[in-house]
Amino acid sequence: MFAWLKGPGKAFRKPLPGSSNYLSAYDRQGNLIRKGREERDDRGRFADLGEDEVLKETEDRDGLPKEGARDLKPYPLNAQFKSQPVLSEDLRRAINELVTENGIDLKAVSAAFGIDVRRVAAVVRLMEVEKAWEQEGKPLAKAYNDAVLAMLPTTPYRPSNPPAHEPINDLPVHPWTRQQIFLPTSESRVFTRADAAKTFHPSLLPADERIAHPELVQIAKWEHEGFDRETRQRLMREKDSESVARKEMKEYKRKQWERRTQVTVPGRRWDFKFQDISAEKVNKDGRGHEAVGIRYGMPHEDRKKGQFKIPTKVE
Amino acid sequence: MPRKSLLKFHTLKKPKIRQSWSKINLYNLSRLSTPAAATKTFFQQKWLAKSMTRGYHHPQIKEKHWTRMFDRRLPAVVPMDYQYLAQTDGSEMALGRGGGLDKEADQVHARDSRRRLKTPYMHMTFHPLERRLDTAIWRALFASSTRQARQFVVHGGVKVNGKRMLHPGYRLNPGDMFQVDPDKVMYATGARKAKKTGAMSTQDLADLKEQRRREEAAKAQETEAGADTAELDEDLEAMAAKPEEQEDPKAALKLLSMRASRILDSKRDLSGKRRQELREFSRTVRKTLSKLRGIEEEQVEETIDGLELGLAEILSKVPQDSLPKDEAAALDSARAAAEQDQATEEQAVDDTRTRRDAELLHAALERARENPIDASKPYATPWKPREFMSAFAFIPRYLEVNQNICSAVYLRHPVARPGLAEVPTPFHGETMGLTFNWYLKRR
Numbered sequence: 115m116f117a118w119l120k121g122p123g124k125a126f127r128k129p130l131p132g133s134s135n136y137l138s139a140y141d142r143q144g145n146l147i148r149k150g151r152e153e154r155d156d157r158g159r160f161a162d163l164g165e166d167e168v169l170k171e172t173e174d175r176d177g178l179p180k181e182g183a184r185d186l187k188p189y190p191l192n193a194q195f196k197s198q199p200v201l202s203e204d205l206r207r208a209i210n211e212l213v214t215e216n217g218i219d220l221k222a223v224s225a226a227f228g229i230d231v232r233r234v235a236a237v238v239r240l241m242e243v244e245k246a247w248e249q250e251g252k253p254l255a256k257a258y259n260d261a262v263l264a265m266l267p268t269t270p271y272r273p274s275n276p277p278a279h280e281p282i283n284d285l286p287v288h289p290w291t292r293q294q295i296f297l298p299t300s301e302s303r304v305f306t307r308a309d310a311a312k313t314f315h316p317s318l319l320p321a322d323e324r325i326a327h328p329e330l331v332q333i334a335k336w337e338h339e340g341f342d343r344e345t346r347q348r349l350m351r352e353k354d355s356e357s358v359a360r361k362e363m364k365e366y367k368r369k370q371w372e373r374r375t376q377v378t379v380p381g382r383r384w385d386f387k388f389q390d391i392s393a394e395k396v397n398k399d400g401r402g403h404e405a406v407g408i409r410y411g412m413p414h415e416d417r418k419k420g421q422f423k424i425p426t427k428v429e
Numbered sequence: 430m431p432r433k434s435l436l437k438f439h440t441l442k443k444p445k446i447r448q449s450w451s452k453i454n455l456y457n458l459s460r461l462s463t464p465a466a467a468t469k470t471f472f473q474q475k476w477l478a479k480s481m482t483r484g485y486h487h488p489q490i491k492e493k494h495w496t497r498m499f500d501r502r503l504p505a506v507v508p509m510d511y512q513y514l515a516q517t518d519g520s521e522m523a524l525g526r527g528g529g530l531d532k533e534a535d536q537v538h539a540r541d542s543r544r545r546l547k548t549p550y551m552h553m554t555f556h557p558l559e560r561r562l563d564t565a566i567w568r569a570l571f572a573s574s575t576r577q578a579r580q581f582v583v584h585g586g587v588k589v590n591g592k593r594m595l596h597p598g599y600r601l602n603p604g605d606m607f608q609v610d611p612d613k614v615m616y617a618t619g620a621r622k623a624k625k626t627g628a629m630s631t632q633d634l635a636d637l638k639e640q641r642r643r644e645e646a647a648k649a650q651e652t653e654a655g656a657d658t659a660e661l662d663e664d665l666e667a668m669a670a671k672p673e674e675q676e677d678p679k680a681a682l683k684l685l686s687m688r689a690s691r692i693l694d695s696k697r698d699l700s701g702k703r704r705q706e707l708r709e710f711s712r713t714v715r716k717t718l719s720k721l722r723g724i725e726e727e728q729v730e731e732t733i734d735g736l737e738l739g740l741a742e743i744l745s746k747v748p749q750d751s752l753p754k755d756e757a758a759a760l761d762s763a764r765a766a767a768e769q770d771q772a773t774e775e776q777a778v779d780d781t782r783t784r785r786d787a788e789l790l791h792a793a794l795e796r797a798r799e800n801p802i803d804a805s806k807p808y809a810t811p812w813k814p815r816e817f818m819s820a821f822a823f824i825p826r827y828l829e830v831n832q833n834i835c836s837a838v839y840l841r842h843p844v845a846r847p848g849l850a851e852v853p854t855p856f857h858g859e860t861m862g863l864t865f866n867w868y869l870k871r872r
Contacts, residue, residue, distance in 0.1 A: 192853075
């Protein structure tokens with residue numbers, strides 16, 4: 115082990131300047147594989163960048179060529195795992211500014227930068243905490259931040275031509291679609307995605323509606339139909355207002371239902387909430403897990419040895 | 430943890446890969462290979478694969494608990510192209526079966542499938558364990574191992590959604606934010622201290638020793654080469670080294686207090702606050718001078734460094750205070766530009782230069798203030814990443830991390846997508862497949 119640590123393993127003691135430093139980037143003798151590679155690969159990748167920017171980037175890396183896909187495998191045996199880029203600090207700040215100051219909605223930012231909506235929301239949430247810390251005068255871990263971001267591949271902030279960070283329209287593989295179904299149908303039938311979804315399950319939506327950004331599909335459809343830009347925008351606005359109205363209606367209905375079924379009695383210290391329950395939920399054996407209350411013949415096990423309760427959610 | 434048990438955890442004889450950044454683990458990782466299957470029965474292959482992978486994925490969880498968590502339905506996604514969805518309704522996939530069109534469609538399909546990557550489902554076998562809080566802390570690079578992450582949770586250094594969470598086995602839900610105490614993170618990921626009372630790191634010390642050894646070796650070689658040149662070099666070296674060695678702490682401290690008092694005397698337009706600070710500063714220097722006997726040498730050096738930094742900090746504020754006055758003076762001089770002679774111009778140039786120097790110093794100090802030398806911290810300061818960290822540093826996509834506040838959001842559960850699995854595991858797909866098979870009910 116010590117021979118390895120003094121020999122080929124020595125390269126991992128300290129991070130490479132401005133680059134990742136994984137096992138698969140080196141050969142058995144501890145030589146950086148990409149050192150021998152031509153610099154011209156680099157040129158192609160940064161075709162859209164200016165000469166100065168390319169120069170600056172290579173300077174940051176001590177003149178080393180940029181890491182490729184094969185250098186980004188932390189585990190040499192596992193080709194299916196790659197260290198994927200994280201958001202650079204500039205990009206995080208830009209996203210936060212767009213959302214909090216310019217008031218652009220999360221979905222638009224997500225589509226523009228190719229970042230998952232949930233990630234955009236998380237960035238904003240974390241940035242809020244960071245700002246609160248700054249105001250409180252709590253010290254930030256700046257040194258740690260700089261060191262870690264220098265070790266990881268990052269997605270840079272380029273306002274004019276933002277590179278996509280991740281695929282945003284992921285279709286989850288639904289358990290209902292895992293089965294193989296043999297469905298005889300006439301040859302002349304136009305069998306679409308919607309039909310396929312219905313075949314799997316009557317309530318399963320087609321792929322077009324199960325992705326995160328169905329509005330992108332709609333806009334592209336209008337584009338193919340030959341609508342001009344203004345019409346497309348008008349149609350989009352109409353759709354948006356429709357969906358907002360639908361959401362408001364749903365919320366209103368939920369409140370109505372709550373008013374009908376829940377009764378809140380304000381106490382001195384706590385509010386007591388009463389709601390309708392169904393005694394049928396206990397099922398035939400009286401052990402239905404959705405049923406309410408303590409039931410005979412169903413002792414609590416929480417005092418037993420080895421039974422400990424880890425919370426399942428924190429709000 | 431005692432040293433012996435650490436070596437037991439990272440075994441060298443029958444190596445097990447662990448969730449840790451230890452150098453022993455890195456060495457084991459570098460020589461990891463997929464075991465040969467030809468000489469083993471299927472059961473043996475599965476057993477071996479299971480024991481290898483469980484050694485990495487939370488060996489402290491009892492097997493019966495893990496088997497209860499195991500799920501044969503593995504999560505996956507397929508990235509969709511919205512342009513494709515807009516252009517087609519999917520009927521082209523079912524088009525022309527038996528009508529002669531299928532030949533072409535098959536060719537297209539064949540061309541496609543070569544490009545199309547397989548979804549590595551088997552790598553997702555341990556996906557329920559990635560939800561655990563301690564794993565997520567380690568994956569977010571806030572701890573150097575899952576064991577350490579576990580300790581942080583148990584010792585109360587971790588909050589989930591703003592509330593203290595004491596269960597390392599808490600399974601994060603999508604959207605949960607976890608925060609780790611920054612001091613703990615800096616301790617876990619930073620270089621280790623060489624001495625409890627000092628601020629220097631073990632790795633810097635090792636580097637220094639290495640450098641010294643190399644110099645000595647070079648010197649020895651030189652003496653062998655020629656005795657004449659060696660003498661001259663030695664003289665030169667002594668001349669270069671002596672002033673630093675001679676500078677004893679007492680003299681350095683006296684010099685510091687002298688500098689402070691000179692500044693107090695010379696600059697008339699100092700603000701009251703700066704004067705107060707300078708007076709306070711010289712008082713601390715005097716105090717240190719009186720206590721000099723009782724303190725160790727290393728510590729003395731550190732305090733001197735600290736004082737030096739403090740003085741520079743006070744000085745850096747001086748030009749800022751007097752800046753408005755300076756600007757007014759500059760405006761006046763601009764009005765009377767016609768009468769200005771060569772001498773005043775030169776002075777202006779000097780002024781700007783000094784101001785720029787002050788700004789540069791200010792920036793450097795800002796950096797030093799963010800990452801100061803502080804012997805009271807449990808990690809070596811100024812903070813540097815620990816050895817061998819970079820080989821393990823990656824953040825999987827299901828986390829969004831803000832390193833400044835040592836917090837992260839668990840965005841969603843890890844998924845597999847074509848060509849890529851989000852559960853980081855060091856093993857080959859074959860090993861993972863055998864493991865998955867082991868945990869299926871019928872084996």
